[in-house]
Amino acid sequence: MAERRLGLIMHGVTGRMGYNQHLVRSVLAIREQGGIVLANGDRLLLDPILVGRDREKIQRLADRHGIARWTTDLDAALASPDDQLFFDAGTTQMRAELLSRAIDAGKHVYCEKPVSDDLDSAVALAKKAKSAGIRHGVVQDKLFLPGLLKIRMLKDAGFFGRILSVRGEFGYWVFEGDWGQPAQRPSWNYRKADGGGIILDMLCHWRYVLDNLFGEVKAVSCLGATHIPSRVDEHGRTYTADADDAAYATFELEGGIVAHINSSWDVRVRRDDLVTFQVDGTHGSAVAGLHKCFTQHRVNTPKPVWNPDQPQTIEFFDNWEEVPGNVPADNGFKAQWEMFLRHVADDAPWPYGLEQGAKGVQLAMLGLQSWKERRWLDVPALGI
Numbered sequence: 482m483a484e485r486r487l488g489l490i491m492h493g494v495t496g497r498m499g500y501n502q503h504l505v506r507s508v509l510a511i512r513e514q515g516g517i518v519l520a521n522g523d524r525l526l527l528d529p530i531l532v533g534r535d536r537e538k539i540q541r542l543a544d545r546h547g548i549a550r551w552t553t554d555l556d557a558a559l560a561s562p563d564d565q566l567f568f569d570a571g572t573t574q575m576r577a578e579l580l581s582r583a584i585d586a587g588k589h590v591y592c593e594k595p596v597s598d599d600l601d602s603a604v605a606l607a608k609k610a611k612s613a614g615i616r617h618g619v620v621q622d623k624l625f626l627p628g629l630l631k632i633r634m635l636k637d638a639g640f641f642g643r644i645l646s647v648r649g650e651f652g653y654w655v656f657e658g659d660w661g662q663p664a665q666r667p668s669w670n671y672r673k674a675d676g677g678g679i680i681l682d683m684l685c686h687w688r689y690v691l692d693n694l695f696g697e698v699k700a701v702s703c704l705g706a707t708h709i710p711s712r713v714d715e716h717g718r719t720y721t722a723d724a725d726d727a728a729y730a731t732f733e734l735e736g737g738i739v740a741h742i743n744s745s746w747d748v749r750v751r752r753d754d755l756v757t758f759q760v761d762g763t764h765g766s767a768v769a770g771l772h773k774c775f776t777q778h779r780v781n782t783p784k785p786v787w788n789p790d791q792p793q794t795i796e797f798f799d800n801w802e803e804v805p806g807n808v809p810a811d812n813g814f815k816a817q818w819e820m821f822l823r824h825v826a827d828d829a830p831w832p833y834g835l836e837q838g839a840k841g842v843q844l845a846m847l848g849l850q851s852w853k854e855r856r857w858l859d860v861p862a863l864g865i
């Protein structure tokens with residue numbers, strides 16, 4: 482069978498997500514496994530070119546991983562017919578313009594979320610991609626988490642009966658950067674002017690998780706907070722953290738399902754995982770973390786009785802059963818890359834285009850507006 486080469490321009494790979502999840506865990510992992518086998522038996526081989534501002538950094542990265550091609554000249558990379566796909570994991574604020582240039586150059590595009598920090602440009606970008614007829618996609622990694630794949634299976638199997646509510650807890654303590662303990666996230670996340678804020682960061686995730694697993698989001702009420710107003714950056718300088726670092730959001734979904742998700746970088750973890758989703762249905766409930774998922778069927782549900790005079794006698798964690806990991810799950814970012822590459826090379830189905838990215842930005846913008854105006858807001862169709 483024949484070998485097919487796909488040249489891809491990778492931008493933003495010196496960053497946290499671009500390097501770990503996209504370059505190393507996805508593109509290089511796909512390369513190491515010998516590419517992907519297409520429907521007709523052909524093998525698709527990836528040939529990345531790394532693009533960045535800092536010549537030394539980008540060259541060092543390319544050398545470290547045996548990547549032959551790198552450049553600081555994005556225009557030249559976009560102009561070259563050798564590369565068919567443009568990928569971006571750079572800053573959110575640059576993304577819409579970069580993707581727009583790549584689409585103008587006739588490239589397929591794939592990118593991190595959020596696709597933009599404003600709704601108009603996100604919608605314009607999705608429309609542009611559609612009319613250009615190129616292949617386009619946005620990362621929706623949480624859907625590929627083993628824990629959420631198990632929730633999907635439970636739902637498809639009818640385990641829940643009628644789903645009533647979804648409770649999400651996302652977050653962990655992000656160090657302020659003082660006392661010699663560096664923060665574990667980039668400082669731009671905590672500055673409004675640099676595209677920071679947890680509402681923009683996380684509500685676009687919650688949009689595709691809720692839409693795809695439970696029901697379309699119909700309305701949102703969101704309270705944001707900037708709990709920690711001052712942090713220390715990568716260079717040891719104290720800065721004003723003016724972006725929201727916690728969001729307490731409630732969503733109405735189609736079918737009358739109520740979802741409430743807390744997202745916070747100022748919370749200490751005493752739960753199963755850094756993100757957990759509890760789904761309660763008439764027939765059963767489940768709690769999923771990143772990997773594991775536990776269920777409790779209606780017939781296994783203990784009967785608590787409220788009595789503050791007596792210490793609790795029920796061990797609530799003992800009445801849940803773990804869903805076995807019968808299907809081995811690959812890295813979620815890699816699984817989504819492979820799906821997108823099959824869409825590009827093989828015309829395989831792909832539901833995660835830029836219009837989905839725009840829906841994520843829409844929910845984030847409505848979340849911010851709801852907080853500002855202190856009210857519920859409906860989520861209208863975008864008509865892309």
Ligand SMILES: NC(=O)c1ccc[n+]([C@@H]2O[C@H](COP(=O)([O-])OP(=O)(O)OC[C@H]3O[C@@H](n4cnc5c(N)ncnc54)[C@H](O)[C@@H]3O)[C@@H](O)[C@H]2O)c1
Binds near residue numbers: 534571572594622667
């Ligand atoms: N899917 C997820 O779960 C997830 C998680 C974290 C971040 N993200 C998204 O990934 C993107 C990057 O986030 P990160 O945490 O990796 O950030 P980061 O700060 O670690 O990386 C940013 C990248 O952009 C580049 N960059 C910054 N300013 C630039 C400029 N002026 N010109 C050219 N390049 C520039 C940096 O060199 C770096 O490669 C963001 O859009 C973020 O929302 C997604």
